[in-house]
Amino acid sequence: MKNLKELVRPNIWNLKPYSSARNEFQGEASVFLDANENPYNEPYNRYPDPLQWKLKDKIAALKGIDRTSIFLGNGSDEAIDLSIRAFCEPAADAVLSIDPSYGMYQVAADINHVACRKVRLNNDFSLNAGALLQAVEANTKIIFLCSPNNPTGNILNRGELYKAINGFEGIVVIDEAYIDFSSSPSFLKELKDFPNVIVLQTLSKAWGGAGIRLGMAFASPEIIDILNKIKYPYNINQLTQERALELLNRREAMKGELSEILNERTLVETALLELPFVQRIYPSDANFILVKVDDPNATYDYLVRKGIIVRNRNTVTLCEGCLRITIGTPGQNNLLLKALQTRTL
Numbered sequence: 001m002k003n004l005k006e007l008v009r010p011n012i013w014n015l016k017p018y019s020s021a022r023n024e025f026q027g028e029a030s031v032f033l034d035a036n037e038n039p040y041n042e043p044y045n046r047y048p049d050p051l052q053w054k055l056k057d058k059i060a061a062l063k064g065i066d067r068t069s070i071f072l073g074n075g076s077d078e079a080i081d082l083s084i085r086a087f088c089e090p091a092a093d094a095v096l097s098i099d100p101s102y103g104m105y106q107v108a109a110d111i112n113h114v115a116c117r118k119v120r121l122n123n124d125f126s127l128n129a130g131a132l133l134q135a136v137e138a139n140t141k142i143i144f145l146c147s148p149n150n151p152t153g154n155i156l157n158r159g160e161l162y163k164a165i166n167g168f169e170g171i172v173v174i175d176e177a178y179i180d181f182s183s184s185p186s187f188l189k190e191l192k193d194f195p196n197v198i199v200l201q202t203l204s205k206a207w208g209g210a211g212i213r214l215g216m217a218f219a220s221p222e223i224i225d226i227l228n229k230i231k232y233p234y235n236i237n238q239l240t241q242e243r244a245l246e247l248l249n250r251r252e253a254m255k256g257e258l259s260e261i262l263n264e265r266t267l268v269e270t271a272l273l274e275l276p277f278v279q280r281i282y283p284s285d286a287n288f289i290l291v292k293v294d295d296p297n298a299t300y301d302y303l304v305r306k307g308i309i310v311r312n313r314n315t316v317t318l319c320e321g322c323l324r325i326t327i328g329t330p331g332q333n334n335l336l337l338k339a340l341q342t343r344t345l
């Protein structure tokens, strides 16, 4: 890896971040008259902790990682955007991602006027690290790798991931939004061995917290410091910090729901394979499946008429004919299956 100073944009490296009242005084006191807050309407009259230490301590204990290696964002999307802003000079630098993959890498790059190049996965959606590294150019600062990948559902081969990480001098972002659904281990445990890796996770999927917007980035304390420097001072609001703590306290319940979803995934796959117009279901390490059907657009429209919305991925690279179907409750899955079993186009 290049040293961090060579990778970070010079203006960001030299940036003196905004210093809020909550930054300048931390600790216990009986009278707070430093932030122009209204003294009434407790407790929401007060600005939240800008670095969310209570929540980070909880996450640190849960994940077995130091709290200084955690950044919290308004969804993973904030961490994606800030990573690009920290490392990529607009109209000069580039990021690299795999194709097909999560759409936000391209959008965040576009917003920042940063080129997003893409390298096709193999036809079975596996990663060819050699081909990926061949696409690296002098201005490539970040590689985004989503594993398990969206919309394909597969986990990327670990050996290929190591090759990609070891063969690149810039930053590798591994998006693990779906890792809790996978039997493969997270990269978190190996973070210390890879100073150029940022691992993204989220409360939006396995934890069932998409509505409160909490994304997590894990990386070296040096990288985390840079992200903290450029985030909005109070990027995680008080309500989200509180609800996130509550959500993380229901780990056992979450595990139960997770195993039901995985169980349902198998049932849905088995039932779908019985249908004559289902050509193929790709192996999934996530809470959704990618299903190849004879007539994707008409099938999609038919399901909409039945009040069931799936994601039409027919026009996505390598996904011709495919619908992406999220696994729901047993009741919801049965409605989907019943509708498909009686499909009329």
Ligand SMILES: *Cc1c(COP(=O)(O)O)cnc(C)c1O
Pocket (backbone or CB within 6 Å): 074, 075, 076, 077, 078, 102, 146, 149, 150, 175, 177, 201, 202, 203, 204, 205, 210, 214, 215
């Ligand atoms: C759903 C998803 C996320 C989650 O994004 P949030 O902003 O945390 O809700 C991140 N990455 C991928 C690949 C996803 O599919």
